[in-house]
Amino acid sequence: MNEAKYIWMNGAMKPWAEAQTHVLSHTLHYGNGVIEGTKAYKTAKGYAIFRLNDHTSRLIESAKMTLISIPYSVEELNAAQIELIAKNNFTGDNVYLRPFAFLGYGAMGVYHKDAPVETAIAAWEWGAYLGDEGMEKGIKLKIASMSRPANTSNMGKAKAAANYLNSQMAKYEAIDCGYDEALLLDDQGYVAEASGACFFMIKDGVIISPPNDNSLASITQKTVIEMAQNMGYEVVRRRITREEIYVADEAFLTGTAAEITPIRLIDAREIGNGSRGLITQEIQRAYFDIVFGRDPNYEHYLTYITGT
Numbered sequence: 001m002n003e004a005k006y007i008w009m010n011g012a013m014k015p016w017a018e019a020q021t022h023v024l025s026h027t028l029h030y031g032n033g034v035i036e037g038t039k040a041y042k043t044a045k046g047y048a049i050f051r052l053n054d055h056t057s058r059l060i061e062s063a064k065m066t067l068i069s070i071p072y073s074v075e076e077l078n079a080a081q082i083e084l085i086a087k088n089n090f091t092g093d094n095v096y097l098r099p100f101a102f103l104g105y106g107a108m109g110v111y112h113k114d115a116p117v118e119t120a121i122a123a124w125e126w127g128a129y130l131g132d133e134g135m136e137k138g139i140k141l142k143i144a145s146m147s148r149p150a151n152t153s154n155m156g157k158a159k160a161a162a163n164y165l166n167s168q169m170a171k172y173e174a175i176d177c178g179y180d181e182a183l184l185l186d187d188q189g190y191v192a193e194a195s196g197a198c199f200f201m202i203k204d205g206v207i208i209s210p211p212n213d214n215s216l217a218s219i220t221q222k223t224v225i226e227m228a229q230n231m232g233y234e235v236v237r238r239r240i241t242r243e244e245i246y247v248a249d250e251a252f253l254t255g256t257a258a259e260i261t262p263i264r265l266i267d268a269r270e271i272g273n274g275s276r277g278l279i280t281q282e283i284q285r286a287y288f289d290i291v292f293g294r295d296p297n298y299e300h301y302l303t304y305i306t307g308t
């Protein structure tokens, strides 16, 4: 990975190599931790973090859901992320931020109330999550053999580290089968989300994305819906079945890291003409205009970092 200079940990900037934890940290054993994934882009006015407050608020909410008490406010964590970008002297276009909280050393056993909460933020330069070629030509998606856990068993809306075991198994299977990414259905057989991104399809000019009944409330999904409506498209949130996606005109994934990634194939069925669709391309361009600060209508989503 691309190392940076500093990691913010428990209120202080630490050199990258010194941001460490004990092997008996509670989260390493029982998996209760929360993460966020936020991005900063190099705009003409320096680095800007996209929807910083929304991401930090989601971290705090995920922690509340999973009974982790983060001892910092949204404002303090926002300030820490701004300082981290400023101090790391990045040069590339894309910087990924990973704020997270985990349970540290000091208590063992499943009951976690006595385990200390550690809060950290790392940031590093990270390009296209599903590859530059995928962004242009589209990726191959496989419906995973595992489904997203039912709402009676898990909390899909928490960006909880533990949820990523399910994602990880699905992603591994997809890649092992020659695909790029996994799509997970919910326990009823409706589309939930990809292993680390949200799903959209287009049919007869209408943009359709599933509700977040069983998935993360994606900030990029929300942004794309707002953008697409402003562009004049009809956007519908409804449940989607497997056979519908096979005959979609276009499909794409959205996510902070995935950005807008076109889908060219799902389970051996070509989507549309088997490459990036025209509406997908339009949305992709518009999204990059927003995050790189080229669209004044969405400036309020950018937190500029002075001196970068």
Ligand code: PMP
Pocket: 037, 167, 193, 194, 195, 196, 197, 198, 215, 216, 217, 218, 219, 220, 221, 254, 255, 256, 257
């Ligand atoms: N679903 C999952 C499981 C994810 O990990 C992500 C990435 N954070 C998303 C959806 C997309 O969410 P966002 O647009 O907020 O990054």
